[in-house]
Amino acid sequence: MDFAFNEEQQFLHDTLHDFVAKEVKPQARHVDETGEFPWDIIQKLGAMGMLGLNIPEAYGGAGADELSVAIFLEELGRGCGSTGLISEAHLCLAAAAINLFGSEAQKQRYLTPLARGKVLGALGLTEPGTGSDLQGIRTTARRDGDEWIINGSKMWMTNGGVAGTAVLLCRTKAERSSHSLSQFIVPTDTPGFQAGPPEKKMGLHGCWSHAVSLDDVRVPLDHLLGAEGKGLQQTLAVLDGGRIGIGALSVGLGQAALEEAIGYARQRETFGRPIAEHQAIQFKLADMATKVHIARQALYYAAWRKEQGLPFSKEGAMAKLFATEMAEEVAYQAIQIHGGYGYSHEYPVERIYRDARLMTIGEGTSEVQRMVIARRIIKGR
Amino acid sequence: MKYIVCVTQSPDTAELPKVTVDQAESGNQGLELITNPWDEYAIEEGLRLKEKQGGSVLAITVGPAGTEGALKSAVAMGVPKGVRVWDDAFAGSDALAIGRILAAAVRKEGDYDVVLTGKTTVDGNGALVPVALASALGAALLSQVAKIVAIGDGKITVERLVEEGREKVTADLPVVIAPVKEINEPRYASFMGIRKASRAKFDVWDAAALGINAGSVGAAGAKVAWGNLSKPPAREGSVVLMEGETVEEKVTKLVDALMAEKVI
Numbered sequence: 001m002d003f004a005f006n007e008e009q010q011f012l013h014d015t016l017h018d019f020v021a022k023e024v025k026p027q028a029r030h031v032d033e034t035g036e037f038p039w040d041i042i043q044k045l046g047a048m049g050m051l052g053l054n055i056p057e058a059y060g061g062a063g064a065d066e067l068s069v070a071i072f073l074e075e076l077g078r079g080c081g082s083t084g085l086i087s088e089a090h091l092c093l094a095a096a097a098i099n100l101f102g103s104e105a106q107k108q109r110y111l112t113p114l115a116r117g118k119v120l121g122a123l124g125l126t127e128p129g130t131g132s133d134l135q136g137i138r139t140t141a142r143r144d145g146d147e148w149i150i151n152g153s154k155m156w157m158t159n160g161g162v163a164g165t166a167v168l169l170c171r172t173k174a175e176r177s178s179h180s181l182s183q184f185i186v187p188t189d190t191p192g193f194q195a196g197p198p199e200k201k202m203g204l205h206g207c208w209s210h211a212v213s214l215d216d217v218r219v220p221l222d223h224l225l226g227a228e229g230k231g232l233q234q235t236l237a238v239l240d241g242g243r244i245g246i247g248a249l250s251v252g253l254g255q256a257a258l259e260e261a262i263g264y265a266r267q268r269e270t271f272g273r274p275i276a277e278h279q280a281i282q283f284k285l286a287d288m289a290t291k292v293h294i295a296r297q298a299l300y301y302a303a304w305r306k307e308q309g310l311p312f313s314k315e316g317a318m319a320k321l322f323a324t325e326m327a328e329e330v331a332y333q334a335i336q337i338h339g340g341y342g343y344s345h346e347y348p349v350e351r352i353y354r355d356a357r358l359m360t361i362g363e364g365t366s367e368v369q370r371m372v373i374a375r376r377i378i379k380g381r
Numbered sequence: 382m383k384y385i386v387c388v389t390q391s392p393d394t395a396e397l398p399k400v401t402v403d404q405a406e407s408g409n410q411g412l413e414l415i416t417n418p419w420d421e422y423a424i425e426e427g428l429r430l431k432e433k434q435g436g437s438v439l440a441i442t443v444g445p446a447g448t449e450g451a452l453k454s455a456v457a458m459g460v461p462k463g464v465r466v467w468d469d470a471f472a473g474s475d476a477l478a479i480g481r482i483l484a485a486a487v488r489k490e491g492d493y494d495v496v497l498t499g500k501t502t503v504d505g506n507g508a509l510v511p512v513a514l515a516s517a518l519g520a521a522l523l524s525q526v527a528k529i530v531a532i533g534d535g536k537i538t539v540e541r542l543v544e545e546g547r548e549k550v551t552a553d554l555p556v557v558i559a560p561v562k563e564i565n566e567p568r569y570a571s572f573m574g575i576r577k578a579s580r581a582k583f584d585v586w587d588a589a590a591l592g593i594n595a596g597s598v599g600a601a602g603a604k605v606a607w608g609n610l611s612k613p614p615a616r617e618g619s620v621v622l623m624e625g626e627t628v629e630e631k632v633t634k635l636v637d638a639l640m641a642e643k644v645i
Contacts, residue, residue, distance in 0.1 A: 047571070
């Protein structure tokens, strides 16, 4: 066993740690309070090659390993949940889908701009009437001559209004079966693709989520991604990998909340001494640190399995489930340690708490993770 | 054009207060080392010169095995090649000797136009190496450089940050430049730079390769002796709150107090 980063991973970690401390974290409050999209940071990340981490070198990306992607998202999460989720959706959902199932021509055309961060990516699954139940998708794609015509609507599409390239899950057969759905690559400037304003959310205000209406959106036949009728299976495969991304982001959020709590406990005094010297606070901090540590190890292990080409669906679901629930709990306790100040916008822990809350819902709720894990452990792989 | 960047490692300034006198005397501070922050401005300017003018950039460091970190940072930022210079005879070198060693390495590399160094290293804070290096090379030293205005036709024009403002200076090439932080904003390493740096192997040049007489450098050639090293006394401070009915009154009191203390 080897628990150490290799030299490249360590160098990446240190560079990102520094970048996040200087560039990302100082902006996080502004991004949260104004809801501004952090374009400047996204452009810098693009220039650094970070928005092409999981894209092969042949298409202009870095071809980095899974653990490096996790390191990137964890470090971003330490600084700003919004910037982290923008990057996660771009890398782990949109770019991953095209990389996994795209044709050579599609990869050449769509991955290269994504890799350079010139264009952001988005994945459209959830609809007003369905989320966890993907087979309930109602957006249709109908073949008409040498085009597909897409009609319907998507909800909660991360980056939906800022992305240049979207991957959409659509119904290509009327009956409810596992072979009725297909994925399509849709440039967002295609007529009929209309993103609504950013949704008003509890947290992650700088990461825009949109309702998108699709009104006679016409794309050429070669915009079908992967195989016709395999959209459900392809989507589930993408989501398997996405769990590692959301888990990594959550570890970063948990780590940030822990660090804030330790810092505050060292300087805040009650009864004549710092609260860090009271056992009630010490035990909280010890539990928080332990949970962050366990989540990180579970996550790195899932990333390692994926990198090795081993099955990782169960381990990824476990890591996502634990890390996301951990982040919320650690942020909750960080607020508790801060007392009244923790409830104030003056301190970052309430923002972290609001940002972390989404993680147990997005890209597969905790309940769906438990379904995936249960299926794997009861029926075997 | 050929540009050479001299880099070194230093402790993180935030860690420096933890260093004990014994650690400082032994030369092993027991701290994790980073690239000397001033050197990052030198690396960035070397890269910008290459990007604008064409030519090559080489990074050089003086240090035993295990001190390649600053070279790796330079490579991660985009410098294509680095050289580590070391010989056991170099141990215990003072700033004058480091200047001589670097000058020998620069000469070995051949015709050069601009050598860039950090203006000082944050641990010793002597700011002597650029002076010693320029002197050993017989090249002009341009210190406190805030902007390179023009370079070409065997000349370079720069703006130096001086107490009253900026002065424009033109010198014949080659020169040694020690920039201030106003000169640029060092870039972050890209992922591909990080990958390249992680895999980089560096040539090592020793005293024989550089044609250096071992007696002239290292502890044997040192002109500086550290007699009695002690930590400066901890700074004492106190807080005074300006009381007053109005903001104007408080500010007036504050300004009076600052003037009385000769702060302004």
